[in-house]
Amino acid sequence: xxxxxNVHQAVGGSDGSPxxxxxxxxxxxxxxKDQFAPADTSYPIPIPTSGFKYSYWIHVCLDLSGTFTxxxxxxxxxxxxxxxxxxxxxxxxxxxxxxGDHGCPxxxxxxLATGTEADTGDSIEDGTNGHGYYNTQTTPTAxxxxxxxxxxxxxxxxxxxxxxxxxxxxxxCKVANDAVQxxxxxxxxxxxxxEI
Amino acid sequence: xxxxxxxxxxxxxxxxxxxxAQFDPDTxxxxxxxxxxxxxxxxxxxxxxxxxxxxxxxxxxxxxxxxRGKQIVRIGWYPFNPGLAKKILAATGKLVIPSEAxxxxxxxxxxxxxxxYRSHAIKLKMKSGGIEYAETVYVLGIxxxxxxxxxxxxxxxxxxxx
Numbered sequence: 001x002x003x004x005x006n007v008h009q010a011v012g013g014s015d016g017s018p019x020x021x022x023x024x025x026x027x028x029x030x031x032x033k034d035q036f037a038p039a040d041t042s043y044p045i046p047i048p049t050s051g052f053k054y055s056y057w058i059h060v061c062l063d064l065s066g067t068f069t070x071x072x073x074x075x076x077x078x079x080x081x082x083x084x085x086x087x088x089x090x091x092x093x094x095x096x097x098x099x100g101d102h103g104c105p106x107x108x109x110x111x112l113a114t115g116t117e118a119d120t121g122d123s124i125e126d127g128t129n130g131h132g133y134y135n136t137q138t139t140p141t142a143x144x145x146x147x148x149x150x151x152x153x154x155x156x157x158x159x160x161x162x163x164x165x166x167x168x169x170x171x172x173c174k175v176a177n178d179a180v181q182x183x184x185x186x187x188x189x190x191x192x193x194x195e196i
Numbered sequence: 197x198x199x200x201x202x203x204x205x206x207x208x209x210x211x212x213x214x215x216x217a218q219f220d221p222d223t224x225x226x227x228x229x230x231x232x233x234x235x236x237x238x239x240x241x242x243x244x245x246x247x248x249x250x251x252x253x254x255x256x257x258x259x260x261x262x263x264r265g266k267q268i269v270r271i272g273w274y275p276f277n278p279g280l281a282k283k284i285l286a287a288t289g290k291l292v293i294p295s296e297a298x299x300x301x302x303x304x305x306x307x308x309x310x311x312x313y314r315s316h317a318i319k320l321k322m323k324s325g326g327i328e329y330a331e332t333v334y335v336l337g338i339x340x341x342x343x344x345x346x347x348x349x350x351x352x353x354x355x356x357x358x
Contacts, residue, residue, distance in 0.1 A: 001288055002200065002201070002316075003199070004198050005198070005199070005318060024320060024327065025326060025327060026324065027323055027324050028320065028322055029322070030322075062318070067288075069228045184323075186323035186324060186325055187321075187322050187323070188320065188321050188325070189319075189322065190317055192315060192316065192317040193315070193316055194314070194316075195313060195314050195315075196312070196313045196314075
C-alpha cells in the first residue's frame with residue numbers, strides 16, 4: 001500500500017540524540033535559534049557588516065509509517081534557483097559528504113545546531129563548532145541550487161522496510177554583507193523516494 | 197490524507213498461467229509481493245543479509261506457496277476499476293482512484309528480473325505553502341534495460357524527471 005510519509009524537522013536534544021521531531025505541515029523557517037517555530041520572526045539572520053552570518057542548521061528528514069514493503073533512494077532537490085537575496089557568496093547550502101549518502105544518520109550523527117542566538121549560527125563547515133558529520137569532508141557543503149530534479153542529491157539509499165525515519169538533509173542559510181534586508185520569497189525544496 | 201492515492205496497481209503473471217495481483221480482487225486486501233523472493237537476491241551460498249546477519253535466504257524471506265517455483269513472465273501497471281477501489285477502501289481504509297487509463301505491460305524472458313516500483317515526491321514550500329504530495333511516477337521494466345516511467349494517466353514521463 002502507499003506508505004504515510006511526512007516531513008520532520010528535528011530540534012533540541014544532544015549530539016547523536018535528537019530532542020523533538022516536528023511534523024512540518026505548513027512551513028518551516030531558517031532562524032538564528034534552534035527551534036521549530038515557523039511563525040516566529042524574532043530570530044532573523046542579521047546582515048553582517050563584513051564576512052558572513054548563518055542560520056542555525058536544520059535537520060529535515062522523512063518519517064515513514066503505515067503499511068509498505070520497501071522505501072529507498074531518498075533524494076533531495078530544489079528548482080535550481082533559490083530566489084532569496086543572500087548577497088555575494090551567500091547561499092542556501094546542504095551538508096555534503098565526499099562519497100555515499102549526503103543525508104545525516106540521525107541516531108548516530110545528529111549534531112545539535114549551535115551558535116549565538118539572534119546573531120548567527122555556527123557554519124556547518126566550521127572545524128571546531130561545525131556539523132561533525134560534514135566538517136571534515138573535503139567539500140562539507142553544497143549549494144542547494146545545484147541539487148535539481150534531474151540531478152538530485154542522494155540523501156538515503158538504505159532499504160527501509162518498517163516505520164522509521166530516513167537520514168536527514170542538513171540545510172543552512174549563509175548571508176553576506178550586501179544581502180538585502182526583509183522577508184524572503186517562498187521557496188520549495190523537494191524530497192523524492194521510491195516505494196515498492 | 198497524508199498520501200497521494202494510487203492510480204495503478206501491479207499484476208504479475210506467472211509461468212503456469214497463474215497470476216498474483218497487488219490487491220486481492222475478491223477482498224481488496226493487499227498482497228505484498230516482495231522483491232526479495234527473487235532468486236537473484238541471494239549470494240552464491242544461498243544466503244542473504246537481514247537485520248545485519250547472514251541467514252539462509254528462505255529463512256529470511258519465506259516464499260508464499262503460490263509463488264514457489266514460478267517465474268514472472270509478464271508484469272504490468274493496471275488502473276483500478278470502481279468495484280476494486282471500493283473493496284480496497286473497505287479493506288484497507290486507503291483511497292485509490294479508478295480510471296479508464298490504459299494498462300502498461302511488459303513480457304519477461306527466462307531469468308529476466310522485473311523492475312516495478314513507484315517514485316513519489318514531497319514538496320515543502322518553506323514560507324507558507326505547506327506540503328504538497330506531487331504526482332507519482334510508476335516505473336516498469338527489466339533490470340539492466342531501459343525503464344518506462346509513467347505518469348498518473350499512464351503517459352510517458354521524461355526519464356530525466358523522475
